[in-house]
Amino acid sequence: MTLITNVRPYGEDAVDIRITDGRITEIGPGLAGDDDVVDGGGLVALPGLVDLHTHLREPGREDAETVETGSRAAALGGFTAVHAMANTDPVADTAGVVEQVWRLGQEAGLVDVVPVGAVTVGLRGERLAELGAMADSAARVRVFSDDGHCVADPALMRRALEYVKALDGVVAQHAEEPRLTVGAQMNEGDRSARLGLAGWPAAAEEAVIARDVLLAGHVGARLHVCHVSTAGSVDILRWAKSRGVQVTAEVTPHHLLLTDECAETYDPVFKVNPPLRSDADVQALRAGLADGTIDAVATDHAPHAVEDKESEWASARPGMLGLEQALSIVVQTMVEPGLLDWRGVADRMSVRPAAIGRLAGHGRPLAVGEPANLLLLDPTHRATVDPAALASRSRNSPYAGRELPGRVVATFLRGTATVLDGKAQK
Numbered sequence: 001m002t003l004i005t006n007v008r009p010y011g012e013d014a015v016d017i018r019i020t021d022g023r024i025t026e027i028g029p030g031l032a033g034d035d036d037v038v039d040g041g042g043l044v045a046l047p048g049l050v051d052l053h054t055h056l057r058e059p060g061r062e063d064a065e066t067v068e069t070g071s072r073a074a075a076l077g078g079f080t081a082v083h084a085m086a087n088t089d090p091v092a093d094t095a096g097v098v099e100q101v102w103r104l105g106q107e108a109g110l111v112d113v114v115p116v117g118a119v120t121v122g123l124r125g126e127r128l129a130e131l132g133a134m135a136d137s138a139a140r141v142r143v144f145s146d147d148g149h150c151v152a153d154p155a156l157m158r159r160a161l162e163y164v165k166a167l168d169g170v171v172a173q174h175a176e177e178p179r180l181t182v183g184a185q186m187n188e189g190d191r192s193a194r195l196g197l198a199g200w201p202a203a204a205e206e207a208v209i210a211r212d213v214l215l216a217g218h219v220g221a222r223l224h225v226c227h228v229s230t231a232g233s234v235d236i237l238r239w240a241k242s243r244g245v246q247v248t249a250e251v252t253p254h255h256l257l258l259t260d261e262c263a264e265t266y267d268p269v270f271k272v273n274p275p276l277r278s279d280a281d282v283q284a285l286r287a288g289l290a291d292g293t294i295d296a297v298a299t300d301h302a303p304h305a306v307e308d309k310e311s312e313w314a315s316a317r318p319g320m321l322g323l324e325q326a327l328s329i330v331v332q333t334m335v336e337p338g339l340l341d342w343r344g345v346a347d348r349m350s351v352r353p354a355a356i357g358r359l360a361g362h363g364r365p366l367a368v369g370e371p372a373n374l375l376l377l378d379p380t381h382r383a384t385v386d387p388a389a390l391a392s393r394s395r396n397s398p399y400a401g402r403e404l405p406g407r408v409v410a411t412f413l414r415g416t417a418t419v420l421d422g423k424a425q426k
């Protein structure tokens with residue numbers, strides 16, 4: 001039994017929370033008992049965060065991240081569940097691979113690792129993977145994605161949508177028309193021209209989103225759009241939702257904070273797909289997340305080994321770390337400016353992502369009888385990010401040297417502390 005004292009659920013009035021056998025069993029002021037006491041004074045309690053988009057690199061690139069090291073980074077970030085993307089080596093396109101990843105997550109025991117299944121064999125965009133077998137496996141896959149690659153063929157995308165509809169699943173699309181991004185290095189605009197880097201136009205993302213919402217509406221299937229990065233994408237999503245299309249979307253922490261001005265440094269830590277965009281795009285993404293057009297914040301945590309990242313810009317791999325700073329970035333970009341309150345943060349980082357992934361035990365309210373998946377946050381604590389201190393096996397944090405608000409003091413997974421005093425418990 002654990003008693004969390006004097007904590008503010010959703011930033012509201014301070015109460016005590018008792019956890020027994022993995023569930024919240026009592027909430028109220030002045031609870032008594034000789035339980036393990038965690039002092040929640042000054043802390044905000046939120047439901048455990050759920051990430052729809054995490055790259056854990058196992059199997060295949062265990063030098064960059066493993067299920068265990070990524071799980072530790074996730075727990076330290078306040079997450080209790082993460083969706084592990086399929087672009088591993090071998091690709092997670094069979095029941096065997098998704099079951100392996102699922103089992104590694106259970107063994108690590110720090111967060112629920114929920115495998116994403118590939119849409120197409122080998123992410124090659126040619127023929128559908130065994131979606132049904134992955135859905136029926138022990139990993140119970142509901143989110144399917146070729147992330148890293150776009151399902152570019154419209155006929156194949158339509159068939160994928162028809163299949164996942166029957167499985168109560170969703171296709172999470174990496175929206176990038178590949179014919180428009182050949183050799184692309186950064187956001188296309190005046191700055192890319194001046195820096196001499198090939199541009200990645202907003203239209204390459206928006207064209208695929210427009211096509212896919214039309215297909216999802218036609219088929220009556222669920223579509224999820226990964227890492228939305230442009231103002232135009234937000235407009236298309238708003239239009240599609242107003243027409244009743246079952247589309248959801250995510251934005252990354254880095255697209256909520258950083259702009260293509262970062263490319264001026266030529267430091268490949270800022271190279272990412274889709275690229276960092278303009279300030280106007282950042283403002284539109286924040287507004288879209290605030291009004292719910294964008295459903296979720298998802299990290300796109302993309303660890304890369306030093307040799308893949310510390311090279312010249314053009315040859316560096318795209319992608320950046322996100323799990324350990326995601327909540328801090330949301331506090332800075334959404335809570336502090338008054339765009340989201342704590343219930344809003346819970347909705348966009350826990351409730352809605354859990355619903356999109358069909359995770360029954362996550363994204364639940366802080367209430368008696370619910371599974372004790374929660375985090376305790378000190379929202380006023382500020383600290384400077386030191387990549388050497390991260391739990392991730394990689395070091396490619398775009399926030400190095402930045403002072404950010406918010407410290408995750410504790411995380412509980414079904415009542416067991418995975419983080420206490422800001423330290424991982426395994």
Ligand SMILES: NC(=O)N[C@@H](CC(=O)O)C(=O)O
Binds near residue numbers: 087300303
């Ligand atoms: N975001 C990235 O820049 N990279 C991701 C792939 C992806 O999310 O498209 C990766 O796997 O490294």
Ligand SMILES: [Zn+2]
Binds near residue numbers: 149226227273
């Ligand atoms: Zn992607």
Ligand SMILES: [Zn+2]
Binds near residue numbers: 053055085147300302
């Ligand atoms: Zn990704």
